[in-house]
Amino acid sequence: MQQAKEYAEILGLKFAYSTNGHGIIEHDYITGSEKHLDNFPSPQELWGRLKKSENIDDQTEKGILQPLFNLPDKKPRYYQEIAVNRAIKAVLQGKKRILLTLATGTGKTYIAFQIIWKLWNSRWNSAGEHRKPKVLYLADRNVLIDDPKDKTFSILGDARHKIQGEAVKSREIYFSTYQAIAKDERRPGIYREYAPNFFDLIIVDECHRGSARDDSNWREILEYFGPAVQIGMTATPLRDDNRDTYRYFGDPIYTYSLKQGIEDGFLAPYKVKRILTSVDATGWRPRTGEVDRHGREIPDGEYGTKDFERILSLKARTEAVSRHLTEYLKNADEFAKTIVFCVDQEHAEQMRMALNNLNADIVKEDPDYVVRVVSEEGKIGKGYLYKFMDVETRTPVIVTTSKLLTTGVDIPTCKNIVIFRVVNSMTEFKQIIGRGTRVRDDYGKLYFTILDYTGSATRLFADPDFDGEPASITEEKIDEVGEILEESTVIQEEEILSGKEGEEYIDLPPILEGDSEGAPKKYYVDGGEVEIAAEVVYELDSEGRRLRVVKYVDFTRDQIRKMYPSPAELKSKWSDARERKLIIEILEEKGISFEHLAEVTKQYDADPFDLLCYVAFNSPLRTRRERAEMVRRNKKTFSKTMGKKQEIHSMKSWISTWNTVWQSLMI
Numbered sequence: 086m087q088q089a090k091e092y093a094e095i096l097g098l099k100f101a102y103s104t105n106g107h108g109i110i111e112h113d114y115i116t117g118s119e120k121h122l123d124n125f126p127s128p129q130e131l132w133g134r135l136k137k138s139e140n141i142d143d144q145t146e147k148g149i150l151q152p153l154f155n156l157p158d159k160k161p162r163y164y165q166e167i168a169v170n171r172a173i174k175a176v177l178q179g180k181k182r183i184l185l186t187l188a189t190g191t192g193k194t195y196i197a198f199q200i201i202w203k204l205w206n207s208r209w210n211s212a213g214e215h216r217k218p219k220v221l222y223l224a225d226r227n228v229l230i231d232d233p234k235d236k237t238f239s240i241l242g243d244a245r246h247k248i249q250g251e252a253v254k255s256r257e258i259y260f261s262t263y264q265a266i267a268k269d270e271r272r273p274g275i276y277r278e279y280a281p282n283f284f285d286l287i288i289v290d291e292c293h294r295g296s297a298r299d300d301s302n303w304r305e306i307l308e309y310f311g312p313a314v315q316i317g318m319t320a321t322p323l324r325d326d327n328r329d330t331y332r333y334f335g336d337p338i339y340t341y342s343l344k345q346g347i348e349d350g351f352l353a354p355y356k357v358k359r360i361l362t363s364v365d366a367t368g369w370r371p372r373t374g375e376v377d378r379h380g381r382e383i384p385d386g387e388y389g390t391k392d393f394e395r396i397l398s399l400k401a402r403t404e405a406v407s408r409h410l411t412e413y414l415k416n417a418d419e420f421a422k423t424i425v426f427c428v429d430q431e432h433a434e435q436m437r438m439a440l441n442n443l444n445a446d447i448v449k450e451d452p453d454y455v456v457r458v459v460s461e462e463g464k465i466g467k468g469y470l471y472k473f474m475d476v477e478t479r480t481p482v483i484v485t486t487s488k489l490l491t492t493g494v495d496i497p498t499c500k501n502i503v504i505f506r507v508v509n510s511m512t513e514f515k516q517i518i519g520r521g522t523r524v525r526d527d528y529g530k531l532y533f534t535i536l537d538y539t540g541s542a543t544r545l546f547a548d549p550d551f552d553g554e555p556a557s558i559t560e561e562k563i564d565e566v567g568e569i570l571e572e573s574t575v576i577q578e579e580e581i582l583s584g585k586e587g588e589e590y591i592d593l594p595p596i597l598e599g600d601s602e603g604a605p606k607k608y609y610v611d612g613g614e615v616e617i618a619a620e621v622v623y624e625l626d627s628e629g630r631r632l633r634v635v636k637y638v639d640f641t642r643d644q645i646r647k648m649y650p651s652p653a654e655l656k657s658k659w660s661d662a663r664e665r666k667l668i669i670e671i672l673e674e675k676g677i678s679f680e681h682l683a684e685v686t687k688q689y690d691a692d693p694f695d696l697l698c699y700v701a702f703n704s705p706l707r708t709r710r711e712r713a714e715m716v717r718r719n720k721k722t723f724s725k726t727m728g729k730k731q732e733i734h735s736m737k738s739w740i741s742t743w744n745t746v747w748q749s750l751m752i
Contacts, residue, residue: 086101086103086110086112086119088103089101089102089103089112090112093112093114095163095345096163096167097167097171097339098114099113099114099115099134099135099138100112100113100114100126100131101114102125108121108122109121109122109123109124109125110122111126115134115135115138139174140178141174141178144177144207144209145173145174145177145178147207148173148174148176148177148203148204148207148209149170149173149174149177149203151173151202151203151206151207153166153169153199153202153203154198154199154202154240156195156198156237156240159195161195161199162191162192162351164187164191164339164341164345164349164351165191165192165195165196165199167339168185168187168196168339168341169196169199169200169203171338171339172185172196172200172316172338172339173200173203173204175338176200176204176209176286176314176316177207177209180314181314181315182314182315182317182333182334182335183314183315183316183317183334183335183338184292184316184317184318184319184330184331184334184335184336184337184338185316185317185318185319185337185338185339186319186320186321186337186339186340186341187318187320187339187340187341188320188341188342188343188345188346188352188515188519188522189320189343189515189516189518189519189520189522190346190351190352190353190519190522190523190524191341191346191351191352193290193318193320194232194233194237194290195237196318197222197233197288197290197316197318198233198237198238200288200316201218201220201258201286201288204218204286205217205218209285210285211282211285211286211312211313211314212282212285217257218257218285218286219257219259219283219284219285219286220257220258220259220284220285220286220287220288221259221260221261221284221286221287221288221310221313222234222238222258222259222260222261222287222288222290223261223262223263223287223288223289223290223306224262224263224289224290224291225262225263225264225291225303226262227262227467228467228470228494229262229290229291229494230247230260230261230262230290231247231260232474232495233260233290234247234260238258238260241257241258243256244256244257244258245258245259245260246258246259246260247259247260247261248260248261248265248266248275249265250265250275251275252275252278252279254279254283259284263303263306266306267303267305267306274306276306276309276310277309279310281309281310281311281312282312282313283310284310284313285313285314286313286314286315286316287307287310287313287314287315287316288316288318289307289315289316289317289318290318291318291319291320292317292318292319292330292334293319293320293321293330293512304333307333315334317330317333317334320515320516320519321511321512321515321516343515343519343522346522347522350524351524352522352523352524353521353522353523353524353530353531353532353533354532355502355518355521355522355532355533355534355535356532356534356535357534357535357537357542358413358534358535358536358537359537359540359542360406360409360536360537360538361538361540362402362405362406362538362615363615364388364393364399364402364615365389365390365393365402365538365539365540368387368388368389369387369388369389369397369399369613370385370386370387370388371383371384371385371610373385375610377608377609377610378605378609378610378611379605379609381605381608383397383608383610384608390507390539390540391507391593391594392594393428394427394428394429394431394432394506394596394607395428395429395593395594395595395596395597395607396594396596396597396607396608397607397608397610398431398432398435398607398608398609398610399610399613399615400435400609400610400611400612401610401611401612401613401614401615402615403432403435403436403439404439404615405615406436406505406538407436407439407440407443408443410423410425410440410503410536411440411443411444413536414483414501416680416681417534417678417680418500419444419447419482420479420482421482421500421501422473422481422482422483422484422496422498422499422500422501423482423483423484423499423500423501423502423503424484424486424496424499424501424502424503424520424521425440425483425484425485425486425503425505426486426487426488426502426503426504426505426506426508426517427485427486427487427505427506428487428505428506428596429487429596430457430459430460430461430487432487432505432506433457433459433485433486433487434457434485436485436505437455437456437457437485440455440483440485441454441455444483451479451480451482453469453472453480453481454480454481454482454483455481455482455483455484455485456469456473456481456483456484456485457484457485457486458470458473458484458485458486459486459487469481469484470484470494473496474494474495474496476497476498476525476528487506494520495523496520496521496523497523497524497525497528497530498523498525498528498530499520499521499523499530499533500521500530500533500534501521501533501534501535501536502517502518502520502521502533502534502535502536503535503536503538504517504535504536504537504538504539504541504542505538505539506539506541507539507540507541507593508539508541508542508545509541509593511545514541514542514545518535518542521533521535532673638682638685638686638700640677641672641677641682641700641701642700642701644672644677645672645697645700645701646701648668648671649701651702652698652701652702652704655694655697655698655701656694656698659694659697679693679696682696682700683696686699686700688706691706691707692707695707
């Protein structure tokens with residue numbers, strides 16, 4: 086029964102049943118009682134009990150039971166059906182403000198479409214007339230409305246309209262950004278050209294992004310259309326930085342978390358690499374009287390991560406990180422789509438240029454290999470963004486940005502999220518990592534990697550309110566050319582989870598702005614050296630919450646021994662091609678790669694199987710060349726033997742004998 090109850094709760098059901106083949110036990114979530122039954126109740130009986138307990142009238146029943154629209158190649162997931170049906174029920178029962186909280190990548194646009202489709206077909210509207218409802222789909226960025234309008238909602242044809250410049254009133258589904266209808270210097274606001282009761286339903290996408298803040302200009306729009314039912318959709322649970330959202334829309338009627346999505350296999354798991362530059366680790370202080378690029382004396386003081394690119398711009402730091410990232414991509418997949426989150430638009434341009442020059446060999450063939458996508462880029466940046474989102478387009482590969490891509494942009498094949506600025510907000514952090522959570526197994530996208538150069542990911546993963554723990558976290562330090570230092574040290578857990586990096590919130594200084602005459606804003610330092618230092622792996626404890634620190638080799642050894650307690654068991658599986666592929670996939674999911682293991686152990690020429698046995702069981706190492714030579718010698722010996730006994734060996738026994746020889750080489 087406990088298992089049945091667990092499944093029922095995940096699926097949002099009111100009745101759970103358990104049977105041993107002889108008797109039946111029912112758990113009723115409506116009454117909280119359990120009882121023995123001789124037979125299972127009929128669906129009609131259960132629906133009747135549910136209708137009575139939740140006051141579902143005939144109109145509500147009609148709306149809930151409306152079938153979903155059958156979108157090609159997109160079957161509804163269980164949580165999407167729950168979200169749609171709960172929203173329909175809330176609307177039809179008169180609830181005016183509704184909130185749905187679902188993790189990034191779980192298909193909120195699909196849910197919004199199905200809600201609208203069901204209400205359309207049930208002819209619901211706020212006036213109680215027999216007509217389809219007028220709907221406004223509202224967001225704060227063009228990409229958040231253009232993408233749904235042109236893709237998911239495209240089947241609605243001419244019923245769609247994007248509000249731009251004038252108040253068209255002859256359509257049924259309207260798409261708009263807040264900015265397009267808000268008041269400005271030229272007009273009091275296009276939204277006022279519509280009657281307050283013109284729209285029956287308003288869908289507010291990414292509603293945590295200011296729409297419900299008490300002092301927001303956008304809040305004025307929502308209050309103007311007060312008679313409409315308003316459904317807010319967000320990926321972020323209640324936090325201090327989005328409390329107004331919950332005050333305005335109320336508690337969510339359904340929540341589907343990042344953690345649940347990963348456990349269900351609908352969202353990609355991830356691993357985290359924490360990379361620490363020397364100046365981030367120890368701070369940077371100018372020499373007495375040192376001046377910057379523009380001849381200005383740099384104020385004396387200790388500058389740290391929170392100051393870099395806000396007060397002080399260190400070219401050597403940007404270049405060291407760019408080298409490290411470039412080397413990482415070359416070793417992993419240099420055409421894996423990657424987003425680099427920078428401090429501001431200027432910093433994003435510096436990173437773009439550094440990465441461009443380090444990858445000039447690729448850029449020569451693919452000019453759009455690395456681009457900047459920020460608001461300053463206008464239509465050009467928007468064009469790059471749409472190409473980056475397209476799974477069929479090879480380039481751009483690396484996109485540098487500041488905040489433009491933190492929310493709502495669907496990039497299914499993004500494999501790397503790079504954090505090169507301090508992130509304080511858990512809401513923003515979840516939005517950032519949400520850029521990588523889409524799963525696309527048809528493109529080999531089953532997990533993604535977070536490369537954290539500021540400690541933001543490590544710090545926020547330690548937050549007890551975070552609900553999607555990483556599979557693993559590694560930490561490295563690199564030198565001024567982006568190389569991992571040979572002398573690595575283990576950074577203890579308390580250094581990450583407490584102290585400066587473990588604080589809940591880092592007090593960031595404002596970004597220095599230039600004056601009206603065009604004087605430079607920050608202090609720019611072009612010289613100096615920057616290093617990057619140690620490697621650590623973090624894994625979850627037995628309760629799945631706190632991160633503990635282990636060395637990479639120790640972590641690998643423990644994981645292999647858990648899977649295969651002896652070398653013989655590992656050899657037995659490794660000799661089978663399908664099992665070998667599965668072993669490699671499992672290790673990669675745990676953040677273990679042969680390339681990185683060879684680098685850490687300095688065994689660059691070791692055969693992968695021997696390397697695993699060496700790390701896990703202290704077995705002797707053979708290089709690939711040595712193993713190939715052994716195979717060649719044994720093959721010659723075997724061929725001579727087979728020549729003498731050819732007349733008595735069938736092909737079947739030949740294959741069997743060869744497999745025996747090959748497996749013996751795996752020892």
